[in-house]
Amino acid sequence: MPYPLLLQIFNRIGQRVLVGPELGRNKDWLALTQNYTTSLLQGTNTVRAKYPPALRWLAKYLERDVKMVYKQRQRGAALLSPVLKARLAAKTEKPTDTHHDAIEWLINEYHRTGRKVTAEEIAQDQLGLTMAAIHNTAATVLSTLYDLIDHPASLEDIRREARQAMDQHSGINRAALQSLHHLDSFMTESLRMHAMPEVTVQRLALVPKTFHDGFHVAAGTQVMFANRQLNHDPDVYPEPERFEAKRFYDPDLNKHHFASVTDESINFGSGFHACPGRFFAQDVIKLLLASLLVRYDFKYPEQGQKRPADMADNLVVYPNVTVPLLVKELAL
Ligand code: HEM
Incomplete structure (x- = not known):
C-alpha cells in the first residue's frame, strides 16, 4: 500500500x-x-x-x-x-x-x-x-x-481475532478494539524492532541538577534518551534481535502494551511531555489494521521478497516508503 x-x-x-x-x-x-x-x-x-x-x-x-x-x-x-x-x-x-x-x-x-x-x-x-x-x-x-x-502465521491469528471481535461486537467499536490482544502484541513488537525515534525524551536543562549518585547536569545541557538502544537491550528484552509476535501477548491480564510508557518502553517519550496522542494513535492504527486485514491480503511483487531495510535520517528511522505492495481483496 x-x-x-x-x-x-x-x-x-x-x-x-x-x-x-x-x-x-x-x-x-x-x-x-x-x-x-x-x-x-x-x-x-x-x-x-x-x-x-x-x-x-x-x-x-x-x-x-x-x-x-x-x-x-x-x-x-x-x-x-x-x-x-x-x-x-x-x-x-x-x-x-x-x-x-x-x-x-x-x-x-x-x-x-x-x-x-x-x-x-x-x-x-x-x-x-x-x-x-x-x-x-x-x-x-x-x-x-x-x-x-x-509473519504469515501471526497474520492469520490476528485476522481470526479481528473477525471474531467484529462478530462478537457487531463491527469495530471500542470494546472490539480492546479485545485485539494478538494485534496489540504484534504492533508493540513491531514498534520495538523499528521504533521511529532513535532518541526520545529530549529535554533542555533550564536549571542545574545534581542527582543522588552525584551525576551533574549543568543548566543549558540538552538531554535525550537512547530509545533504539533500550528497545534492543538484551537485559530488557531477551533475544532482542528476534521478532517475537507474542512477546507482549497477555490476554489474561487484559493489558494492552502498544501505547504504554514504562521504564522499559519510551517509544512515546516519558513524564509530563509523553506523547498525549498515543492512545488515539493506538486505537486508529488498530482500527485501520483490523479493517484492512479482514478484507485484504498483501504481498511484495517479487517472490521471496522480505521487509525492506529501514531508512534513517536525523535520528528518525522510517520504514522504506518506496516499495510497492500488491493488494488482493479476500473472499468474505
Ligand atoms: C505511532 C504514533 C506516534 C508516536 C510513535 C509518537 C511519538 C511521540 C514522542 C516520542 C513524543 C515526545 C515525547 C517526550 O518527549 O516525552 C511525542 C510528543 C507528542 N505527540 Fe506523539 N506520537 C505518535 C502519535 C501522535 C498523535 C496521533 C498525536 C496527536 C493526535 C500526537 C501528538 C503529540 C504531541 C502534541 C506531542 C508533544 C507533547 C509535549 O511536548 O508535551 N502524537 N510523540
Whole structure:
C-alpha cells in the first residue's frame, strides 16, 4: 500500500478529531494540512542544511520552502477563521455548548491562560498537531504491514481475532478494539524492532541538577534518551534481535502494551511531555489494521521478497516508503 494513501487516510481521521466535522470534511483544509507536513519537513531540512543558527531568521525571506510554510499558515488561518468565529459566538451565547475536538480544547486552554484566541494562533497550533499526528501513525501502519507479510502465521491469528471481535461486537467499536490482544502484541513488537525515534525524551536543562549518585547536569545541557538502544537491550528484552509476535501477548491480564510508557518502553517519550496522542494513535492504527486485514491480503511483487531495510535520517528511522505492495481483496 503506497505511503501517500496511508498519509491521506490518517490525515482524514486526524482532522475529524482535531477540527471537527465542519473543517474535517473540507477538501481545501485536508489538502492544506497534508501538504503542510511535507513543506515543514522540507523547510526544516533546508534551514538546518544551509543556515547557521544565528542566520536562520533570514530563511523566511530567502527560501522557497520556508516561505511556503508561512503562506500555508496564512491559508490555514483563513480557512479556520469562520469556524472559529462561529464557535466563539456559540460559546458566548451558550457556554455549555461543547465540542469534542482540538479547536475546543485549544480555546479553553487559551481562555484558561489568558491568551487572545486568534485564527492565526489556533491554525498554527492545529498544523503543529497535524505534524505530530499523521506521519508517525501512517509510518507505523506501513512498518507493521511489512512485518505482518513476513509473519504469515501471526497474520492469520490476528485476522481470526479481528473477525471474531467484529462478530462478537457487531463491527469495530471500542470494546472490539480492546479485545485485539494478538494485534496489540504484534504492533508493540513491531514498534520495538523499528521504533521511529532513535532518541526520545529530549529535554533542555533550564536549571542545574545534581542527582543522588552525584551525576551533574549543568543548566543549558540538552538531554535525550537512547530509545533504539533500550528497545534492543538484551537485559530488557531477551533475544532482542528476534521478532517475537507474542512477546507482549497477555490476554489474561487484559493489558494492552502498544501505547504504554514504562521504564522499559519510551517509544512515546516519558513524564509530563509523553506523547498525549498515543492512545488515539493506538486505537486508529488498530482500527485501520483490523479493517484492512479482514478484507485484504498483501504481498511484495517479487517472490521471496522480505521487509525492506529501514531508512534513517536525523535520528528518525522510517520504514522504506518506496516499495510497492500488491493488494488482493479476500473472499468474505
Ligand atoms: C505511532 C504514533 C506516534 C508516536 C510513535 C509518537 C511519538 C511521540 C514522542 C516520542 C513524543 C515526545 C515525547 C517526550 O518527549 O516525552 C511525542 C510528543 C507528542 N505527540 Fe506523539 N506520537 C505518535 C502519535 C501522535 C498523535 C496521533 C498525536 C496527536 C493526535 C500526537 C501528538 C503529540 C504531541 C502534541 C506531542 C508533544 C507533547 C509535549 O511536548 O508535551 N502524537 N510523540
